[in-house]
Amino acid sequence: xxxxxxxxxxxxxAARFLHWFLRDDLAEEVSGDLWEHYQQKFHAAGRLRANLGxxxxxxxxxxxxxxxxxxxxxxxxxxxxxxxxxxxxxxxxASLTWINLGGLALGMMATxxxxxxxxxxxxYNRQFKHHDRIAMTMQNQQFGDHIRTWNSQAMQLAPxxxxxxxxxxxxxxTTSYSGRHQFSWQDKKIIRSGNFxxxxxxxxxxxxxxxxxxxxxxxxxSILVSTTTAKAIFxxxxxxxxxxxxxxxxxxxxxxxxxxxxxxxxxxxxxxxAPWELLSTTENYRDRVGWGNSWFQVLVLLRSGIGLxxxxxxxxxxxxxxxxxxxxxxxxxxxxxxxxxxxxxxxxFKEGINxxxxxxxxxxxxxxxxxxxxxxxINFMNLSTAQAETRAREVGIRKTIGSRKNQLVGQFLSxxxxxxxxxxxLAMLLIRLCxxxxxxxxxxQVQLPWGSPFFWLISACFILITTxxxxxxxxxxxxxxxxxxxxxxxxxxxxxxxxxxVLVTLQFAVSVAMMIGTLVIxxxxxxxxxxxxxxxxxxxxxxxxxxxxxxKHYEAVKRDLLxxxxxxxxxxxxxKMTSTYTTNSGFYWEGKDPDFSEExxxxxxxxxxxxxxxxQMVEGRxxxxxxxxxxxxxxxxxxxxxxxxxxxxxxxxVQWGRDEDARQFxxxxxxxxxxxxxxxxxxxxxxxxxxxxxxxxxLNIRLRPESGAHQALTAIEQVVNHYDPDNLFEYxxxxxxxxRKFSDxxxxxxxxxxxxxxxxxxxxxGLLGITTLVLEQRRKEIGMRKILGASQQQLWLLLSSEFLxxxxxxxxLAVPISYYYMHSWLQHFNYHTLLSxxxxxxxxxxVVAITLITVSIQxxxxxxxxxxxxxxxx
Amino acid sequence: xxDQRLGEFEEIILLLVGxxxxxxYAFHIGETYTRQTGKSSSIGAIHSTLSRLEQKGFLKSLHSxxxxxxxxxxxxxxxxxxxxxxxxxxxxQLRQSLWNQFPGFSDLSFHHE
Numbered sequence: 001x002x003x004x005x006x007x008x009x010x011x012x013x014a015a016r017f018l019h020w021f022l023r024d025d026l027a028e029e030v031s032g033d034l035w036e037h038y039q040q041k042f043h044a045a046g047r048l049r050a051n052l053g054x055x056x057x058x059x060x061x062x063x064x065x066x067x068x069x070x071x072x073x074x075x076x077x078x079x080x081x082x083x084x085x086x087x088x089x090x091x092x093x094a095s096l097t098w099i100n101l102g103g104l105a106l107g108m109m110a111t112x113x114x115x116x117x118x119x120x121x122x123x124y125n126r127q128f129k130h131h132d133r134i135a136m137t138m139q140n141q142q143f144g145d146h147i148r149t150w151n152s153q154a155m156q157l158a159p160x161x162x163x164x165x166x167x168x169x170x171x172x173x174t175t176s177y178s179g180r181h182q183f184s185w186q187d188k189k190i191i192r193s194g195n196f197x198x199x200x201x202x203x204x205x206x207x208x209x210x211x212x213x214x215x216x217x218x219x220x221x222s223i224l225v226s227t228t229t230a231k232a233i234f235x236x237x238x239x240x241x242x243x244x245x246x247x248x249x250x251x252x253x254x255x256x257x258x259x260x261x262x263x264x265x266x267x268x269x270x271x272x273x274a275p276w277e278l279l280s281t282t283e284n285y286r287d288r289v290g291w292g293n294s295w296f297q298v299l300v301l302l303r304s305g306i307g308l309x310x311x312x313x314x315x316x317x318x319x320x321x322x323x324x325x326x327x328x329x330x331x332x333x334x335x336x337x338x339x340x341x342x343x344x345x346x347x348x349f350k351e352g353i354n355x356x357x358x359x360x361x362x363x364x365x366x367x368x369x370x371x372x373x374x375x376x377x378i379n380f381m382n383l384s385t386a387q388a389e390t391r392a393r394e395v396g397i398r399k400t401i402g403s404r405k406n407q408l409v410g411q412f413l414s415x416x417x418x419x420x421x422x423x424x425x426l427a428m429l430l431i432r433l434c435x436x437x438x439x440x441x442x443x444x445q446v447q448l449p450w451g452s453p454f455f456w457l458i459s460a461c462f463i464l465i466t467t468x469x470x471x472x473x474x475x476x477x478x479x480x481x482x483x484x485x486x487x488x489x490x491x492x493x494x495x496x497x498x499x500x501x502v503l504v505t506l507q508f509a510v511s512v513a514m515m516i517g518t519l520v521i522x523x524x525x526x527x528x529x530x531x532x533x534x535x536x537x538x539x540x541x542x543x544x545x546x547x548x549x550x551x552k553h554y555e556a557v558k559r560d561l562l563x564x565x566x567x568x569x570x571x572x573x574x575x576k577m578t579s580t581y582t583t584n585s586g587f588y589w590e591g592k593d594p595d596f597s598e599e600x601x602x603x604x605x606x607x608x609x610x611x612x613x614x615x616q617m618v619e620g621r622x623x624x625x626x627x628x629x630x631x632x633x634x635x636x637x638x639x640x641x642x643x644x645x646x647x648x649x650x651x652x653x654v655q656w657g658r659d660e661d662a663r664q665f666x667x668x669x670x671x672x673x674x675x676x677x678x679x680x681x682x683x684x685x686x687x688x689x690x691x692x693x694x695x696x697x698x699l700n701i702r703l704r705p706e707s708g709a710h711q712a713l714t715a716i717e718q719v720v721n722h723y724d725p726d727n728l729f730e731y732x733x734x735x736x737x738x739x740r741k742f743s744d745x746x747x748x749x750x751x752x753x754x755x756x757x758x759x760x761x762x763x764x765x766g767l768l769g770i771t772t773l774v775l776e777q778r779r780k781e782i783g784m785r786k787i788l789g790a791s792q793q794q795l796w797l798l799l800s801s802e803f804l805x806x807x808x809x810x811x812x813l814a815v816p817i818s819y820y821y822m823h824s825w826l827q828h829f830n831y832h833t834l835l836s837x838x839x840x841x842x843x844x845x846x847v848v849a850i851t852l853i854t855v856s857i858q859x860x861x862x863x864x865x866x867x868x869x870x871x872x873x874x
Numbered sequence: 875x876x877d878q879r880l881g882e883f884e885e886i887i888l889l890l891v892g893x894x895x896x897x898x899y900a901f902h903i904g905e906t907y908t909r910q911t912g913k914s915s916s917i918g919a920i921h922s923t924l925s926r927l928e929q930k931g932f933l934k935s936l937h938s939x940x941x942x943x944x945x946x947x948x949x950x951x952x953x954x955x956x957x958x959x960x961x962x963x964x965x966x967q968l969r970q971s972l973w974n975q976f977p978g979f980s981d982l983s984f985h986h987e
Contacts, residue, residue, distance in 0.1 A: 026921075029937075032947030033901035033917050039943070060918035065925050 008047070010038045010054045018058045021067050030061065082414035089415060096769055100383055100419055103765040104470070105426035107376025108462075110758050112431055113438055114369035116446050118362055120264055124344040127262045129206035133170075133302040135312075135337040137161075139294070139319065140352040142332040143599050149349035151338070152177075152294040155285055158198070160318050161300070168311040171200035171301040174276055178269035182546070182727055185233050185244040189728050192229050194272035196279040204301045205267065212240055212256025220277040222255035229271040230257050247546065248726045250278050263445045266343055291323045300337065312337040330597045361748070368755055371510050375759060377470040378503045379766035380416065383773070384474030385500060396483040408479035416471025420463055441750045501806055504770065507763045508810035508847060509817075514756035515843040516818040520835065521752060524826060525745045527833035534674035535577065535613040536702075537734040539568075539709075542576050543699040543716070547724035551696055554606070560719045561701060566712035569702040571609035574695040578737040580676040580686065587687075588655040589644060600640065601676070601684045604691030610635075610671070612702050620650045620669030623690050631690050633668040640685035641670055665689070679741055680829040760847070764854045767803065771858040775799065782862050783870035795863035800855045807851045811844040878930065880961050886911070887923050888932060888962055891952045899938070899949040900924060924952055932958030 015031070022030060034057050042050040090097040125131055138151050158174040175197035182191050199217035201207070207214070207224070216222040223246075230239040239254045246252060252274060261267040280286060289295065302311055319333040334352070348357035395408060431448060439446055449455040550557055551572070558570045575582050584602045592598075607630075610622040618638060623630045634654060641649045652667045673683040699720075703712045717729040775782070778799075785795060819835060826832040862870075880888070890906055891898040904920045907913070927933045938949040954962075 028947050029900070029950040030917075030921065032944040032949055033899065033921075035945050035947065036901050036943060037904075037917060057917050060916035061921070063918055063922045065922050066918065 008039065008042050008050070010035065011051050014051075014055050014058045018061065022061060023066055023068050026066055030066070034058070079414065082411050083418060085411065086415040086418045090418065096383060096772065097419075099765050099769040100380055101423050101426060103379045103762050103769075104376045104419065104423035104466075105430060106758060106762055106765075107372050107379075108423055108427035108466070109430045109434065110755060111369045111373040112427060112462075113434065114365050114372075116448070117438075117442060117444070118366055118369075120444055120446050121345065121358065121362055123264065125265045125340050127265060128340070130204065130301055131340050133304065134204060134340040135300050135302065135308060136340070136343065137298040137300065137315075138336055138338045138349075140332075140334045140336070140349075142330075143597050147352035149352055150294065151297060153296055153298045153335075154291045154294055154319070155280070155289055155296055156291050156322065157319065157335070158298050160322055161298070161315060164318065165311070165315050168303060168306050168314060169300045170303050171204045171299075173198045173200040173204055173299045173301075174296050175201065175299060176276070176279060176296060181246050181272075182248070183233055183244050183246060183272075184248060184726070185242060188233065189726075190233055191728060191730075192232065192271050193269045194229070194274065195270050196274045196276045198276045200301070201273060201299070204299060205261070207273075208259040210257045210259055212254070214256070216255030217273065217275045219255070220275045220281065221252055222275065223252040224256040224258055224273045225254055226258055226260045226271045228260050230254070246274060250274070250282050252278070266340075291319065292327070308337055308339050330595075365751075365755075368514070368759075372755065372759055372762065373466070374469075375507050375510060375762050375766070377466065378507055379762065379769065380419070380470035381473050382500050382503055382766055383769045384412075384416070384471070385477060391478055392481055395478055395481045399481075399483040405479050409475045412475035412478055413467065413471050416475070417463075417467045420467045420470065424459070424463055441747060441754075443747070500770070504763075504767065504803070505806045505810045505813070507766060508807050508851070509813040511756070511760045511763045512811050512814035512843055512847050513818040513821075514752065514759050515847065516814065516840060517822055518749065518753045518756045519839045519843055520818075520822040520826070520833075521745065521749050523839065524829065524833050525742055525749060528679040528745075528829075528831060529742065531675060531679055531831065533679075533738070534672050535615050537578075537738055539703040539705055540612070540734040541701050541703065541713075541716075541731045542734065542737075543701060543720060543729070543731045545572070545697055545699060545724075546727040548694075549723050550699070550720070551692070551694075553723055554692065557699075557719065557723055560722070561716060564712070564715035564719060566704055566707040566715045567701055568704045569608060569612040571606050571612045571700050572692075572696045573603060573605040573609060573698050573700055574691065575603060576698060576732075576734075576737065577603070577613055577674075577676055577700070578734055578741075580684075584656075584687075586657050588658075589646075589652055591645065598643070599685075600643075601686045603676070603686065603688050604695050605688065606692060606696070607690065609688075609700065612700055615674060616672040618670045618672055620667070622669060623688075630668070632663065632665050633690065634665045635669045635671055635688040636667055637671050637683065637686040637688075638673045639683045640687060643685040679738075680745075680831050682830045760850065764850060767851065767854050768858065771799075771803065771855050775858055775862045779862070779865075779870045782865070783867035786867040787871075792860075792863045796856065796859050799859035799862060800852060803855045804848065804851060807848055808844075811847065815840050815844075878961070880932075880965055884923055884927060884932075885962070885965055887920065888927060888954065888958055891924075891933060892954050892962075896951060898952045901949075903952075927958070928952070930957075931955060932961055 018031065018034070019027060034054060037057060038050055038054050041053045045053075128134065136151055137153055137157065138149060139153065140147050140149050153174075155174055158172045161169065161172045175195050178193050178195050180191050180193045182189060197217070199215065202209075202214050202217065202224075209224075210227065212224070213222075216224055225233070225239060233239070233244070234242060234254075239257055242254045244252060244254070258273075261270050300311075302308065313336075315335050315337070318335050320328045323333070338354075342354075344357075345359040345362065346354055346357050348355045398408060428448070435446065435448065438444075545551060554572065561567045561570050580601045580603050582602050583599050585597070585599050587598055587600065607623055607625050610617075620635075623633060623635065627633075636644075636649060644652075646652055646667075649667050649670050654665045654667065655662050656665055657663060671688070674686075675683065676686065677684060701716060703709060713731065716731070720729050782795060782799075785798075790798075819840070823835060826835070886907065887903065890903050890910075894902060894906060900917050900921045903924070904915055904917050907915055907920065924933065924935075928935060932955060933952045934955050935950045935952045938951050940946045940948045
């Protein structure tokens with residue numbers, strides 16, 4: 001004090017707080033220590049830092065050894081008293097407690113699961129050090145009246161970006177798409193998925209190398225493998241320097257091992273990275289692949305300080321400026337950047353503009369999660385307020401003997417706190433049980449982050465909010481009762497009853513809406529599943545061709561396969577019939593509008609393909625070996641005929657290509673439209689053409705139904721291995737491939753139906769609780785009615801109708817909301833079902849029936865009860 | 875009978891008390907701890923450890939004379955007891971014996987020279 005410039009006072013409030021909780025015998029030394037600390041800090045860092053530091057030190061004295069005993073007992077005593085009463089109360093109403101607990105726990109479980117899911121989606125691709133600077137190049141192209149967007153690029157793009165726009169990027173990397181490749185090491189053969197990429201990928205992904213050399217990819221004979229891949233191939237041997245071959249065509253040495261890339265990232269299939277140069281040389285890309293072949297992806301790492309928009313608009317015309325003027329004018333290619341954090345959730349483009357994507361599902365489910373929690377809280381509020389009459393006396397007496405209002409609020413809040421805590425524990429147990437199933441359905445690897453303090457902080461907030469949400473209304477409502485009123489003649493608190501009605505109605509409206517949603521999704525899937533595919537899928541397998549030997553000896557392979565006796569037909573093709581994603585343009589025919597920028601799907605196949613898949617000819621004929629000219633023949637589908645605006649398609653001449661590459665084809669037949677891509681989309685214009693060359697990638701084999709699949713597959717494997725002994729035999733069934741096209745939607749159905757059932761269940765639990773209470777209150781009334789001659793049916797109807805009415809109102813509320821929502825959902829699909837009225841009535845009826853059953857459990861018991869029992873006063 | 879084991883943090887604090895001798899009070903121990911280890915610790919955490927060590931009988935304490943730097947308040951000065959001395963020696967002997975058996979020991983000591 002004598003020297004105010006050197007002696008500053010610590011914040012008074014903090015000092016007072018310290019003295020309030022600190023043991024007296026420590027007061028002097030502690031305040032001395034903190035004083036000294038404050039002075040020192042003040043001189044070193046100024047007032048603000050010193051004040052903050054002082055608060056920090058004070059709060060750090062909140063330790064058991066230093067706190068006055070009365071402070072502990074003050075809190076513990078109040079809390080203990082409240083807890084004891086709460087426990088007693090909860091035990092007395094055991095069944096209601098279970099209803100409350102169960103409902104709340106289920107609600108919390110659902111909300112937490114959804115939260116975990118959303119968290120997982122939002123952390124997707126975020127583990128990479130440079131994730132905010134990584135982007136993927138995309139391109140928009142004009143096709144007829146439409147702009148189409150895709151993420152594949154020509155191999156010429158990356159060099160062009162590096163040369164002309166190098167100042168925007170730290171790295172520009174061409175990579176292949178993830179594919180499955182066979183590794184042979186010593187006698188071991190193993191198939192792993194991975195990518196070929198330029199050396200910059202190591203820096204771009206900030207790859208964590210555990211061993212070896214980060215610059216390895218500059219040597220085209222080196223390869224980097226993930227730890228899992230290394231383990232799978234080499235077991236316990238040291239992988240570094242081991243020589244192996246990829247697909248029996250490329251020789252590499254292991255030059256480095258990197259830590260597995262995270263599962264919830266777009267790079268989870270990158271279990272090895274081989275040099276791009278190696279692939280490019282082996283496939284001879286340099287000579288045969290041009291700007292028109294968008295077969296690869298190009299990733300960029302933006303230079304720090306460069307904005308995405310800036311770089312994106314700068315490179316817009318990079319392709320246009322580098323290709324022929326005619327091609328550029330026709331397709332109007334525009335290159336742009338799509339940032340890594342948006343890949344997962346905003347992956348949808350329509351007419352060149354980003355229209356969201358998964359984020360819409362995420363929003364919906366976030367809403368559902370909140371709703372479910374809200375429902376569970378509503379249950380809690382309902383049950384608490386419904387007990388108002390029973391508790392009113394208690395409140396009255398407590399107030400009369402001197403309880404203050406905030407003490408009562410504390411009592412009720414600690415009661416709900418207790419319930420919430422117990423439910424939370426229960427919810428955690430449930431999540432532990434459900435998580436494997438949940439992960440399976442959503443194809444995720446979500447874990448409860450037990451060790452993360454952030455998780456516990458969030459959980460604590462969650463518990464607190466739920467306590468307030470569920471407990472505040474009953475707490476403030478009940479504690480505001482005037483003792484004179486509640487202790488005197490009991491009057492039903494009217495207002496509360498109508499609120500309860502609103503809440504129950506709201507609850508059921510949500511249930512009905514979710515049920516309608518689920519039904520619509522199921523119907524949409526079935527609608528697409530029932531869509532005639534137009535060809536046979538039974539007993540057909542595709543076998544990828546991995547060695548040129550197979551096509552070199554195609555006729556012999558075919559003969560040997562047929563001779564096994566298990567095979568009915570064989571034909572080869574360039575793509576799978578179930579996913580014809582190859583597109584081609586550059587077709588010219590008589591009557592074509594010169595400005596028409598066309599795009600066809602093409603499928604190249606050998607003779608006999610049509611018979612194998614049993615396609616149906618509408619006009620003309622199939623490819624046939626009897627005609628020598630069929631190698632220049634086209635078969636179109638019906639959509640293609642319409643697309644090309646042909647009146648008489650047969651014998652139409654079509655030129656494919658320009659100048660010296662041009663070849664003249666003629667149409668020999670038209671087949672019925674078939675679903676060869678997504679069953680939810682329109683059929684694309686297709687061209688089928690004969691081919692025996694290097695494009696062929698698959699053997700299509702139709703098995704004889706009478707021979708067992710297992711035997712047939714063994715026989716086929718023997719034949720294929722005879723011609724290609726070096727590669728592992730693989731196959732896929734047509735129908736299974738096709739069924740996989742529905743997996744996303746089926747996942748959605750599973751999730752929504754689980755949650756719909758959950759909401760319905762929670763609502764029913766709540767309803768059960770309410771009926772129990774209401775009937776208890778009306779026990780005497782029911783007894784009187786019985787004595788006065790009411791029949792059991794009449795009573796049942798009287799008691800049930802009240803609740804039924806609410807549910808019917810709920811249905812009417814739910815229908816327009818769900819109609820609006822599901823209608824817009826269906827618009828995502830080109831081929832979609834209509835919303836028919838019976839879906840809404842089915843959902844409504846189901847909910848009404850379930851309500852009736854729930855309510856009847858209680859109402860029937862009340863109606864059957866002997867009036868003598870119910871009229872006895874307890 | 876209180877727990878007679880010595881945790882790592884406790885051991886460091888005990889050593890610091892020995893080093894600081896007459897200046898071994900909570901604030902100063904905390905300062906020295908931060909300076910020597912590079913880790914920060916609140917005075918409360920140090921104090922709590924000191925009082926635990928005192929309960930175990932490894933430390934005893936007495937009040938100093940009041941100083942004007944602290945606004946006229948006294949400090950609590952800690953001293954190591956014979957029991958604390960013994961616990962430190964035992965802990966050191968254990969480590970010494972383990973280090974002697976450690977195969978890489980000779981290499982490591984060579985490296986330091």
